[in-house]
Amino acid sequence: MMSVRSLAGACLSAFAALGAFxxxxxxxxxxTRTITMIVPFAAGGPTDVISRIVTAHMAQTLxxxxxxxxxxxxxxxxxxxxxxxxxxxxxxxxTGHMGTHAASVPLYxxxxxxxxxxxxxVALLAGTxxxxxxxxxxxxxxxxxxxxxxxxxxxxVNAAHAGIGSVSHASCELLNSILDVKxxxxxxxxxxxxMNALVAGQVDYMCDQIVNAVPQINAGTIKAYAVATAExxxxxxxxxxxxxxxxxxxxAQAWNAIFAPKGTSPAIIATLNAAAIKALDDENxxxxxxxxxxxxxxxxxxxxxxxxxxxxxxxxxxxxxLKPAS
Numbered sequence: 500m501m502s503v504r505s506l507a508g509a510c511l512s513a514f515a516a517l518g519a520f521x522x523x524x525x526x527x528x529x530x531t532r533t534i535t536m537i538v539p540f541a542a543g544g545p546t547d548v549i550s551r552i553v554t555a556h557m558a559q560t561l562x563x564x565x566x567x568x569x570x571x572x573x574x575x576x577x578x579x580x581x582x583x584x585x586x587x588x589x590x591x592x593x594t595g596h597m598g599t600h601a602a603s604v605p606l607y608x609x610x611x612x613x614x615x616x617x618x619x620x621v622a623l624l625a626g627t628x629x630x631x632x633x634x635x636x637x638x639x640x641x642x643x644x645x646x647x648x649x650x651x652x653x654x655x656v657n658a659a660h661a662g663i664g665s666v667s668h669a670s671c672e673l674l675n676s677i678l679d680v681k682x683x684x685x686x687x688x689x690x691x692x693x694m695n696a697l698v699a700g701q702v703d704y705m706c707d708q709i710v711n712a713v714p715q716i717n718a719g720t721i722k723a724y725a726v727a728t729a730e731x732x733x734x735x736x737x738x739x740x741x742x743x744x745x746x747x748x749x750x751a752q753a754w755n756a757i758f759a760p761k762g763t764s765p766a767i768i769a770t771l772n773a774a775a776i777k778a779l780d781d782e783n784x785x786x787x788x789x790x791x792x793x794x795x796x797x798x799x800x801x802x803x804x805x806x807x808x809x810x811x812x813x814x815x816x817x818x819x820x821l822k823p824a825s
Contacts, residue, residue: 526766529589530563536757537568537582537593539575540661541689545627545710546575549755550594552787553624556778561770571688574664575599576607583612587760589767592621597753598661601813602669605822614814619768620806621757622775626794627708628732629670629751631724631741632716634700642724642744646678649704653680659693659702662686666753667693670727671706673820677748697721708753709734709792727751734792752794756806768803776801 536554538547547569554565570578575598582593593599600614612618631642639645649656658675660668667690675681685702687693690711696702698720706727713734715721725744726732741749757775759768778784779795788795799805 526589526764526770529764529767529770530561532590533564533566534558534561534589535568535591536565537570537578537591539570539578539593539595539599540665541571541691542567542569543691543711544661544689544694545666545708545753546594546596546755547689547691548710548791549625549627549788549793552784553775553778556781556784557771557774560774560777569689572662574603574606574662574668576603576610576612576664579603580611582758583617583760585760587619587762587764589759589763589771591760592771593618593758594624594755595758596627596666596755597813597817598665598669600756600758600810602666602817602821603664604814605818605820606664606669614810615807617761618758619761619763620803620810621759621768622772622803623754623756623796623800623806623809624775624779625710625755625788626796627666627710627753627755628792628794629666629706629727629753630709630712630716630735630738631674631704631727631749632697632707632712633704633722633724634697634702635720635722636700637703637722639724642739642741642746645704645724646746649680649682650678653682656703657683657685659685659687659696659705661690661693662688665690667705667707669817669821670751670753673751674706674749676820677746694721706751713790713792725749732792734790754809756809772801772803 538550540546558565579599585591603610639648658671694711697705716723723738725741726738727741727749731740
């Protein structure tokens, strides 16, 4: 017969073995309180709008509020640095994008974080095609005239952007390199303020994500020369592609995605990913994103692994384009 001491020891060993495979209680119960989603740009910009649409649905699934906190500065890297240093308990996340998690690497030699090493990818939310835009009274009538005009007046025109390393900055750096021009850059704390300046006629042109531009284009407060994708966007069927308009070399599409600090539990990442996928499958969420011109990622592109691959490829893509500009 087994002694009391032996029986107790056997029980302890059994519990220890089970504990090795058990999910931590914090992950099992997650979430139990409000989650903060850091958005690296001002309210009203593309990243902010997409984040609010998706996280509103995610909050319903998770049963806890998700509070958006807009933190501006340094092309989104100020907020992203803060997110990287946050506790890895799933209660502080960041909606990153091509600028914060790819373009920032070549543009900021002393970047306080590394997109691949300091974050856990959660889920890709949306693709956002880039448009070439200008104030409504900018002289060129089409893209060919735009190219000629900017080349002839490169020392006089200016281009708005949301800060060094932002999508609007990086994509226009690509455009300007193709045109071989160096216009004056006018930085703002977010694409929303930059768009307001364009509408007011205070700046000449900018490259912006479609999400931020559809309402203004439809209202006639700005003009759109082309969308930098292979096909026209359903939300702006009358805007030609850059290939159709005579500048096929300029192809650019940004994206927005959720990231968590490095070391966040795989169980928490899985919970967040499932909530994001459920949001992207919701008819109302899809409708709102599509109306803004967003491209909803295919199911195979929504996994954390797929997002990790995207970040790696985007860093490789933008580094040779932006390194000379740093």
